[in-house]
Amino acid sequence: MTDTNSYSAATEVASTITRRTRWERARITLKKAPLTAWFGMIVIACYVFVAVFAQWLAPYGEADSSFAAYAPWGDGHVFGTDQIGRDVFSRLIYGAQNTVGIAFITTILSFFIGGGLGLVASIDQGWIDQLLSRFVDILMAIPSLIFALMLLTVFGSSAWSLILIIAVLDSTRVFRITRSVAVNVAVMDYVEAARLRGEGLGWVMRREILPNIMPPLVAEFGLRFCFVFLTIASLSFLGAGLQPPTADWGSMVRDFAGLLQFAAFDLKAGLTPLLPAGCIALLTVAVNYVVDWFLHLTSGLKD
Amino acid sequence: MSNDSNQNAGETGEILLEMRDVRIEGWSDEKWNPIIKGVDLTLRRGEILGLIGESGAGKSTLGLAGMGFTQPGCRITGGSIVFDGVDLVTATETEKRALWGSRVTYVAQSAAASFNPAHRLIDQTVEATVSHGIQSESLAKDDARILYASLSLPDPETIGERYPHQVSGGQLQRVMTAMAMSSRPDLIVFDEPTTALDVTTQVEVLLSMRKIVEEFNTAAIYITHDLAVVAQMADTIKVLRYGQEVEEAPAREMLESPKEDYTKSLWSVRALHKETQPSDDIVLSIDGVDAAYGRGLKVLHNVNIQVPRGRTVSIVGESGSGKSTTARVITGLLPPMSGQVTFNGEALPPELKGRSKDQLRRIQMIYQMADTAMNPRQTVGEIIGRPLEFYHGLSGKAKEQRVLELLEMIELDESFYDRLPSEMSGGQKQRICIARALAAEPEVIICDEVTSALDQIVQEGILKLLMKLQEKHGITYLFITHDIATVEAISDEIVVMYMGEVVEQGSKDQILTAPFPEYTELLLSSVPEMDPDWLTKLAEKRGQEA
Numbered sequence: 001m002t003d004t005n006s007y008s009a010a011t012e013v014a015s016t017i018t019r020r021t022r023w024e025r026a027r028i029t030l031k032k033a034p035l036t037a038w039f040g041m042i043v044i045a046c047y048v049f050v051a052v053f054a055q056w057l058a059p060y061g062e063a064d065s066s067f068a069a070y071a072p073w074g075d076g077h078v079f080g081t082d083q084i085g086r087d088v089f090s091r092l093i094y095g096a097q098n099t100v101g102i103a104f105i106t107t108i109l110s111f112f113i114g115g116g117l118g119l120v121a122s123i124d125q126g127w128i129d130q131l132l133s134r135f136v137d138i139l140m141a142i143p144s145l146i147f148a149l150m151l152l153t154v155f156g157s158s159a160w161s162l163i164l165i166i167a168v169l170d171s172t173r174v175f176r177i178t179r180s181v182a183v184n185v186a187v188m189d190y191v192e193a194a195r196l197r198g199e200g201l202g203w204v205m206r207r208e209i210l211p212n213i214m215p216p217l218v219a220e221f222g223l224r225f226c227f228v229f230l231t232i233a234s235l236s237f238l239g240a241g242l243q244p245p246t247a248d249w250g251s252m253v254r255d256f257a258g259l260l261q262f263a264a265f266d267l268k269a270g271l272t273p274l275l276p277a278g279c280i281a282l283l284t285v286a287v288n289y290v291v292d293w294f295l296h297l298t299s300g301l302k303d
Numbered sequence: 304m305s306n307d308s309n310q311n312a313g314e315t316g317e318i319l320l321e322m323r324d325v326r327i328e329g330w331s332d333e334k335w336n337p338i339i340k341g342v343d344l345t346l347r348r349g350e351i352l353g354l355i356g357e358s359g360a361g362k363s364t365l366g367l368a369g370m371g372f373t374q375p376g377c378r379i380t381g382g383s384i385v386f387d388g389v390d391l392v393t394a395t396e397t398e399k400r401a402l403w404g405s406r407v408t409y410v411a412q413s414a415a416a417s418f419n420p421a422h423r424l425i426d427q428t429v430e431a432t433v434s435h436g437i438q439s440e441s442l443a444k445d446d447a448r449i450l451y452a453s454l455s456l457p458d459p460e461t462i463g464e465r466y467p468h469q470v471s472g473g474q475l476q477r478v479m480t481a482m483a484m485s486s487r488p489d490l491i492v493f494d495e496p497t498t499a500l501d502v503t504t505q506v507e508v509l510l511s512m513r514k515i516v517e518e519f520n521t522a523a524i525y526i527t528h529d530l531a532v533v534a535q536m537a538d539t540i541k542v543l544r545y546g547q548e549v550e551e552a553p554a555r556e557m558l559e560s561p562k563e564d565y566t567k568s569l570w571s572v573r574a575l576h577k578e579t580q581p582s583d584d585i586v587l588s589i590d591g592v593d594a595a596y597g598r599g600l601k602v603l604h605n606v607n608i609q610v611p612r613g614r615t616v617s618i619v620g621e622s623g624s625g626k627s628t629t630a631r632v633i634t635g636l637l638p639p640m641s642g643q644v645t646f647n648g649e650a651l652p653p654e655l656k657g658r659s660k661d662q663l664r665r666i667q668m669i670y671q672m673a674d675t676a677m678n679p680r681q682t683v684g685e686i687i688g689r690p691l692e693f694y695h696g697l698s699g700k701a702k703e704q705r706v707l708e709l710l711e712m713i714e715l716d717e718s719f720y721d722r723l724p725s726e727m728s729g730g731q732k733q734r735i736c737i738a739r740a741l742a743a744e745p746e747v748i749i750c751d752e753v754t755s756a757l758d759q760i761v762q763e764g765i766l767k768l769l770m771k772l773q774e775k776h777g778i779t780y781l782f783i784t785h786d787i788a789t790v791e792a793i794s795d796e797i798v799v800m801y802m803g804e805v806v807e808q809g810s811k812d813q814i815l816t817a818p819f820p821e822y823t824e825l826l827l828s829s830v831p832e833m834d835p836d837w838l839t840k841l842a843e844k845r846g847q848e849a
Contacts, residue, residue, distance in 0.1 A: 188675050189670045189672065189675040189676040190675065190676055190677055190678045192636065193668065193670070193676055193739075195636075195655065196634055196635075196636070196655070196663065196667075196668055197663060197689070197690060197693060197694075197743075198655075198658075198660050198663045198693070199693070207678075207681075208678055211678070211680035211681075212678070212679065212680055
């Protein structure tokens with residue numbers, strides 16, 4: 001029995017005894033990651049590697065059309081050439097850079113817009129919140145693909161207008177989720193304590209609320225990224241996305257779609273349109289695996 | 304199933320539940336940690352056993368184990384739990400589920416969180432009884448109405464038709480007792496059923512719980528951290544600490560002559576006492592304040608409070624009496640409709656935005672729940688360091704040095720500098736909150752129920768610390784609480800509030816000495832005393848008056 005006279009606050013037993021740095025914690029978490037999460041992380045790492053070093057990895061240039069059109073697989077061109085004689089393999093590699101890169105920038109931008117406004121709305125909870133939320137409701141009421149197509153025809157299909165339009169349309173979803181998780185944090189005593197201290201809006205947003213809503217936002221980031229990626233691919237497939245000669249997987253699927261009918265004669269030629277489609281599918285699956293794992297970790301189901 | 308409902312068929316005195324050398328482990332921090340380290344427990348029919356201890360002592364875990372239930376992340380690793388001939392450690396889930404809700408029932412701490420808000424109370428009261436096939440729905444409902452009546456609920460015939468949000472917390476807790484009683488169980492486990500209630504409500508709930516348990520001769524395990532409460536309810540008291548038994552004795556014996564030092568320390572706060580010193584130097588004055596939330600109901604009516612410098616003024620009253628709203632008016636979170644707050648002879652701007660950094664610095668606040676008052680993602684160094692940086696412009700080494708000094712002032716050491724709130728105990732967290740308030744070098748600290756979420760020993764430590772800091776730095780406290788023992792321990796002056804009005808303000812001796820106004824009398828007499836006959840006497844007294 002401990003003598004109660006020697007009571008001291010420092011010796012009170014707290015729930016956690018071992019003190020770990022953030023790195024150690026991350027390492028332990030990684031160690032316990034399931035196979036699917038590892039698969040996802042490795043695939044994503046490969047995509048990032050290819051996207052970053054596309055210039056050095058690709059055997060030919062992105063717009064180099066100096067070869068014979070519709071060359072078969074092998075023979076200097078691993079996956080043959082396309083309708084105007086560009087190397088398919090090289091274009092797949094450049095496609096990673098363009099499609100993944102643009103999707104990434106778009107997602108980040110949509111998080112800046114949606115997340116920032118969502119935080120402002122959650123702290124304000126007055127007329128600013130009403131105004132923003134209703135405006136978002138209006139935007140969300142319009143089918144986003146059709147809305148994006150319409151805006152792209154108005155503003156033109158440059159890479160930057162593509163990024164801006166999709167980012168703004170997507171930020172409505174980010175706004176919704178940020179606002180809904182942030183309102184729960186905004187009513188916490190520590191946020192009130194910060195306001196009583198006289199802290200400004202920026203501090204409360206960045207330092208008090210944001211760190212506490214990161215887990216759902218990171219998970220949402222993964223999912224949003226997939227959707228943006230698919231939207232860009234769909235828009236490209238419809239011809240309103242990235243314009244030639246920029247290589248991108250969506251428009252490659254469209255360009256090669258006609259080859260499918262030749263599968264009966266040359267199986268490899270028939271497979272060509274499935275290559276960019278496969279690239280899109282694989283990345284989407286990989287991202288979802290990682291997000292699933294992350295959601296599981298942060299949903300409080302652990303231990 | 305129906306023959307299972309041989310309610311209280313056994314004789315009083317026959318052993319109902321016997322736990323031998325029970326060991327339970329919980330999974331945390333990547334390993335199994337022992338929670339219960341070999342505890343024996345014997346409960347006879349018709350007997351009430353009080354389980355008492357600090358948070359983390361394992362009392363809830365043990366109480367639930369008495370039902371054969373373990374919380375997720377826990378496992379029973381040894382011992383036997385025999386309930387009326389059935390070993391619950393080896394019993395299958397199906398066997399246990401046949402017992403739960405029919406022969407063994409549970410009353411949780413938070414009634415509000417335990418009821419489904421979408422269903423009527425009476426449907427929830429009889430649900431388990433009906434699904435176990437003990438009684439038909441209509442019979443069970445008739446019985447529920449009788450139970451409501453014997454639990455002294457208002458309108459017992461119709462209250463069951465209401466939804467959980469339409470009754471008060473104390474009423475809900477009684478409905479939950481009715482729910483537990485509906486199947487006429489052999490054993491009820493009460494897990495801190497009155498901890499979340501006001502003293503005045505607590506008395507009513509305790510009385511009705513005791514009455515109904517006696518009426519049906521049910522055995523009960525009563526879990527609480529309040530010795531005075533358990534004294535009213537239990538025949539036998541078992542004190543737990545660190546998952547082990549400290550001592551067990553009949554209630555009277557335990558109160559008159561506790562053997563272990565630890566048991567004595569459980570009511571140590573009640574031994575603290577402060578000599579009052581009068582003072583005329585008013586630092587904070589609240590004059591004629593009316594306040595309301597939104598355009599809704601007015602919650603404060605013409606509140607006048609004078610706070611002398613370097614003294615402690617306690618505001619007491621039950622929940623909804625306007626104590627916390629008064630604090631919000633002072634801090635500027637809720638601008639008053641009329642009246643004003645004067646600080647150091649100057650009128651404070653009513654709104655937070657209108658106040659200068661210096662005015663904000665001089666009035667600091669400490670919250671009830673230290674858990675939610677600190678950002679879980681910030682370390683202690685960041686939490687205490689921020690006001691230093693914000694108000695005093697300290698940074699780098701100077702800031703770190705000052706944080707360490709503050710840690711020393713609150714009796715913690717430098718090893719806490721890098722900790723996150725989740726890595727500290729409740730008392731340590733509250734100390735960090737005190738340090739954060741001190742960092743601003745305030746003149747007035749508003750303490751909103753700062754000790755009510757803490758165990759007795761920890762409470763004592765925190766109160767002592769606050770008094771020491773007051774002596775040394777001349778800080779003025781505005782102490783909001785509903786706990787009269789705390790008030791007695793620390794205040795110079797007392798303000799009694801009821802329904803948004805100040806009933807009385809005066810020095811401690813003046814307020815706590817008879818004669819009392821009606822409400823103060825009710826409040827003071829509702830505070831449980833260390834006397835096993837207290838509740839009985841009180842019931843008699845109030846019964847006579849009524």
